[in-house]
Amino acid sequence: MRRLRADYPDAECALRYNSPxxxxxxxxxxxxxxxxxxxxxxxxLFADCPTAEDLAGLPLERLExxxxxxxxxxxxxxxxxxxxxxxxxxxxxxxxxxxxxLVPLAGVGRKTAxxxxxxxxxxxxxxxxxTHVGRLSRRTGLTTQEDPVRVERDLMELLPRSRWIDFSHxxxxxxxxxxDARRPKCDTCSFRRFCPRVxxxx
DNA sequence: ATCCCGAGGG
DNA sequence: CCCTCTGGAT
Numbered sequence: 001m002r003r004l005r006a007d008y009p010d011a012e013c014a015l016r017y018n019s020p021x022x023x024x025x026x027x028x029x030x031x032x033x034x035x036x037x038x039x040x041x042x043x044x045l046f047a048d049c050p051t052a053e054d055l056a057g058l059p060l061e062r063l064e065x066x067x068x069x070x071x072x073x074x075x076x077x078x079x080x081x082x083x084x085x086x087x088x089x090x091x092x093x094x095x096x097x098x099x100x101x102l103v104p105l106a107g108v109g110r111k112t113a114x115x116x117x118x119x120x121x122x123x124x125x126x127x128x129x130x131t132h133v134g135r136l137s138r139r140t141g142l143t144t145q146e147d148p149v150r151v152e153r154d155l156m157e158l159l160p161r162s163r164w165i166d167f168s169h170x171x172x173x174x175x176x177x178x179x180d181a182r183r184p185k186c187d188t189c190s191f192r193r194f195c196p197r198v199x200x201x202x
Numbered sequence: 203a204t205c206c207c208g209a210g211g212g
Numbered sequence: 213c214c215c216t217c218t219g220g221a222t
Contacts, residue, residue, distance in 0.1 A: 176217095
């Protein structure tokens with residue numbers, strides 16, 4: 001934990017947004033897609049449609065065209081429209097502040113809900129477990145679980161709540177820059193001494 | 203377990 | 213060609 005904090009003291013969410021709703025939409029778009037591409041898409045989308053009302057009112061075909069290059073674009077467009085419609089109708093256009101209220105929204109699971117709560121509202125309701133956090137947690141032996149919900153439970157037991165939010169951002173940075181999925185750079189990794197699987201495949 | 207789905211790297 | 217990218221719904 002100390003090394004992680006020392007290596008990435010300024011790690012933060014790489015998605016660009018100007019409001020909690022925009023962060024929620026950007027996070028939905030980030031599924032199986034690089035944050036860089038999400039930012040490319042949201043730059044245009046949020047310039048034209050900054051609020052939940054704007055996004056909910058956008059015809060589905062137009063929304064699909066905006067988000068097309070992020071992949072899964074039909075699902076993502078449909079979910080964003082439905083999600084923003086619910087926000088307008090039930091939450092005055094603002095994402096709610098609890099997991100219980102966020103997860104039922106279209107296209108929102110625990111990962112997305114934890115990002116919005118932690119990053120937009122500073123609420124540590126859980127640990128964000130995405131593909132990077134899951135992979136690194138398994139490689140370093142913090143968990144043996146595959147299911148993201150079980151990985152999250154293990155991490156919540158290991159980490160003090162005060163570190164839940166920063167931990168994920170730091171793991172994601174390290175996962176992108178060093179411990180990537182295909183060819184991890186174990187020879188230059190600063191976690192070499194702690195890692196039980198240096199030189200081991202997957 | 204399977205489907206959704208485009209873009210970029212090796 | 214194959215794999216991966218801040219997943220979620222059925």
